[in-house]
Amino acid sequence: MFHLQEKQIQTVVRECVRVRYNVEVDIAIEQPKQSSFGELALPVAFQLAKSLKQAPKKIAADLVAAIGTIPGVSGLEVAGNGYINVRLDRSTYGYSLLHPEPETTAGDTGKTIVEHTNINPNKAAHIGHLRNAVLGDTFVRMLRALGHRVEVQNYIDNTGVQVADVVVGFHYLERQTPAQVAQLLQSDDPDARPFDYICWDLYARTSQYYKDNPEALKWRAETLHSIEAGHGELAEMAHLVADAIVNAHLATMLRLNIQYDVLPRESEILHLQFWAAAFALLKERKAIYFENEGKNSGCWVMPSSAFRGEGDANEDSKVIVRSNGTVTYVGKDIAYQLWKFGLLGKDFHYKPLIRYTDGHEVWVSIAEPQPRPAPEFGKAARVYNVIDTRQSYLQDVVVAGLRALGFEDQAQRSVHFSYEMVALSPRCCADLGIELSVEDARRPYVEVSGRKGLGVKADDLMDKLVESALHEVASRHPEDNPAAQRAVAVEIAMGALRYFLLKFTRNTVIAFDFQEALSFEGETGPYVQYAAVRAGRILKKLEERGETLPDFRAELSPEAIGRQLENEDCWQVLLAASKAGAALERAVTAGEPAHVARYAFQLAQEFSNFYQRFKVLDEPDRGRRTFLLWMTEFFALQLQRTLAILGIAVPAYM
């Protein structure tokens, strides 16, 4: 495929430069501005111009003469003021696509852990959480497509302040017993408000209550204490709430086809003394010290020099253990990060939590040994933490912790896979009936706030998308049965949502807008799905006409392929489709799922154009028709592959 051809050309040119000029240089390969310039462009002459003190144009000309011929390349030409443009031999290239060599899989480089989602289990998920999960899940799919071994973790903070606040709401504000809350969970009433929605409201109410009655904060302290001690009504309620919300989140994410391998929970980090082990290590290696003076007196702190860059005037150390002896979030996160690399000398116990319909099981951490043996979790070679950019500072501290402990390698392989937040556009707030302060109304966007209950719930958005898609499907295919219509609508809706969240690069703030998110036209998931569906339709229609797919390998000779590929439009579609692997590699290197999404869109565009131009099934020339059918099949395969990486389904029809 394309990247193999690229590599071959790089090798030949690098060798030629080495022999001729005695210089080692990385050969950059670009896409020419215009397709008429050829398929690849080498700016190598520019790179060499300075050291050789020669005009780029001359170097390029000399190189072209020196290189001679490269397998699979029909011509090299000097263009502009020193580009070397490469034209591929279309016949050879096309033929190699029809007879692909088996992919060589890279050797096992160890396990990669990707941690994502990580929603506080105290309320329904919102669109910000969706961005996290979709980015994380897509990155996982990208890595797996390249043959990496990946473990997906979703960290559950089931003992934190946020859960405590909902418990406070149930216990003190609503006067509910654990039994009553449990009953709420078992309600069979389909019209009942979902539990995670109830908690969403209650959390906002409790937060407001604190604001109006600051003395109520003692309830929170009391609840946290009870949770930590592990017994009493409040602790019972906390587990009830957290477990139920975790289930709700898993269900929400499953709608988007997002699955996990293991859910490490904060409760086990506490009970299994993970922190104690990490604390001992940090003290022993002098990564933290006991502060005797100043505002942090009585705390164990990490010196600012460990995680601040030079030139950062902020001298504040980071508190790891509070003066009352309790550990901060960062401390626990250091312990967790150590465990991920197998550096803690401790492990969780595990039990299976749920089994997805495809048979895959999610495991959850638990304090006591279990009868059923679990797969091996943790002990990774690389770790990606998918967390929004607002937590960069804390992530830096965690990595600094590893480094201070002497785990330099692991520190380098701890990647904060950061992304910008999803905010609400002013118009979106208006749609939701949210009143903004004069100050907020002037802003380009407004931050989502769980505390204020300000946000778009993930399930609401998905429901809206499904309804909208269903409306379209029903109007286009009124004859089909409702269940099938809905199944297609769901696939379209989820495709639209995933694409919408992926098309922005990671450090772009998404100002969420219903009109854009609900669009099924233009650069959207459904557009891409539509192209895949149309390709499939052609092949299916062929069968309906009583024909079978030709044996392409038997019928298409290199000469025949070369002849057909003289057509520029055909060549461009085939070329674009053959770049799926190259696009994926580039996207993984850049750590940018958006690149895969954009590639899928470009490919779909190429095909839509092709579809309009060539009536494949009506093509009278037999040889040409066979060729067009092959192109259709090849395109369909590559797009399916790419959509699978994006987690987007190809519907049966549209």
Added chain:
RNA sequence: GCGCCCGUAGCUCAGUUGGAUAGAGCGGCUGGCUUCGAACCAGUAGGUCGGGUGUUCGAAUCACUCCGGGCGCACCA
């Protein structure tokens, strides 16, 4: 105050890590359905890449600076 991110067409965004005449989608205007179904295609208008200085063969991209916007900088998570 310090640190990080952003500023590209009316709007929302890309821009392969410094390369050729800066690209998409939406919106605007023109055309195209006799079912491989138009959730589509073709065409068109629209740009001082926030401003300035510099680095070099070459800058939207790098450096410095100014302007404008966002987010961090807790004994909260």
